[in-house]
Amino acid sequence: MKIAFIGLGAMGYPIAGHLAKKYETLVWNRTFEKALAHAKEFASKAVDLAEVAQADMVLTCLPTSLEVDEMARRLLPYLRPGTLWVDHTSGEPEMAKKTAQMLQEKGVSYLDACLSGGVAGAIQARATVMAGGSAEDFARARPVMEAFAAKIVHVGPLGSGHAVKAVNNALLAVNLWALSEGMLALVQQGVDARLALEVINASSGRSNVSENLFGQRVLTRQFPNTFALGLLAKDLGICVSVLEAAGTPAPMLKQVREFFEIAKREVGSAEVDHTAVAKLLERWSGVEIK
Numbered sequence: 001m002k003i004a005f006i007g008l009g010a011m012g013y014p015i016a017g018h019l020a021k022k023y024e025t026l027v028w029n030r031t032f033e034k035a036l037a038h039a040k041e042f043a044s045k046a047v048d049l050a051e052v053a054q055a056d057m058v059l060t061c062l063p064t065s066l067e068v069d070e071m072a073r074r075l076l077p078y079l080r081p082g083t084l085w086v087d088h089t090s091g092e093p094e095m096a097k098k099t100a101q102m103l104q105e106k107g108v109s110y111l112d113a114c115l116s117g118g119v120a121g122a123i124q125a126r127a128t129v130m131a132g133g134s135a136e137d138f139a140r141a142r143p144v145m146e147a148f149a150a151k152i153v154h155v156g157p158l159g160s161g162h163a164v165k166a167v168n169n170a171l172l173a174v175n176l177w178a179l180s181e182g183m184l185a186l187v188q189q190g191v192d193a194r195l196a197l198e199v200i201n202a203s204s205g206r207s208n209v210s211e212n213l214f215g216q217r218v219l220t221r222q223f224p225n226t227f228a229l230g231l232l233a234k235d236l237g238i239c240v241s242v243l244e245a246a247g248t249p250a251p252m253l254k255q256v257r258e259f260f261e262i263a264k265r266e267v268g269s270a271e272v273d274h275t276a277v278a279k280l281l282e283r284w285s286g287v288e289i290k
């Protein structure tokens with residue numbers, strides 16, 4: 001089987017590397033040098049878009065659903081019936097349905113198969129996949145996704161992978177913001193940040209943010225750039241559209257989106273790591289979390 005991977009970014013590059021160890025893998029990237037570097041590192045093959053369309057499965061991992069739709073349009077003249085398009089972008093349910101419909105007219109089926117687990121999970125082949133689409137397409141894609149994922153769940157019809165991912169990332173944002181506020185107050189009152197974190201991590205307030213992100217990125221002052229603040233803010237916008245479409249009450253999740261929009265403006269860059277919101281709260285309070 002031939003796989004094509006489009007979008008060799010922080011997530012896509014290592015994931016396409018795992019695929020290349022198991023399958024004949026074609027790679028395409030907007031900045032083509034990255035595709036050439038990938039081919040050299042993983043023995044994948046850097047190709048043009050006409051050749052991408054020769055694959056049995058086309059995988060994408062791009063910033064938003066807009067770029068995915070743009071790529072689908074560019075590939076449309078070349079695509080062959082029976083191809084399966086698996087989108088690993090954290091995207092928008094409604095846009096994904098439109099892209100899927102356009103592809104369907106060419107006989108190409110589509111899954112929205114969002115990823116979580118971060119860059120570390122992608123590098124270690126321990127990503128989580130939440131997929132929306134038909135059971136048949138999911139069954140076809142699952143063995144391929146096993147090359148880079150430890151947990152793969154079919155969550156429902158088309159668009160539901162994106163919806164679950166958006167809610168998950170809104171929870172990440174809530175935890176990140178809330179823990180930053182709480183830690184600032186504790187440090188201000190003379191508590192050692194490491195001891196506070198140690199206790200929280202053995203108590204009911206713990207989360208991935210407290211157990212991993214805070215210790216590794218904030219307390220070390222490293223803030224390594226693996227997941228851009230702008231991408232998290234994008235996910236929060238998607239979450240709000242999911243909430244609004246459902247019409248269910250969601251004052252907390254809508255509020256956290258506002259917080260991150262403000263943070264993006266205040267930090268002055270969407271490119272910094274999402275944990276930079278802790279630094280912003282430090283700036284506002286004049287206290288450093290240490």
Ligand code: NDP
Nearest residue numbers: 007008009010011030031062063089090118119226227231
């Ligand atoms: P990056 O910014 O690292 O990579 C983005 C990729 O998309 C690059 O290959 C880039 O190409 C390509 N790209 C950007 N614009 C276009 C365009 N107009 N046309 C074609 N290609 C384009 O992003 P990530 O890998 O971090 O994220 C990708 C997706 O995965 C996002 O939806 C994100 O929300 C999601 N995600 C990210 C996680 C993370 O921890 N980073 C975790 C889970 C999900 P070029 O090299 O030319 O810039």
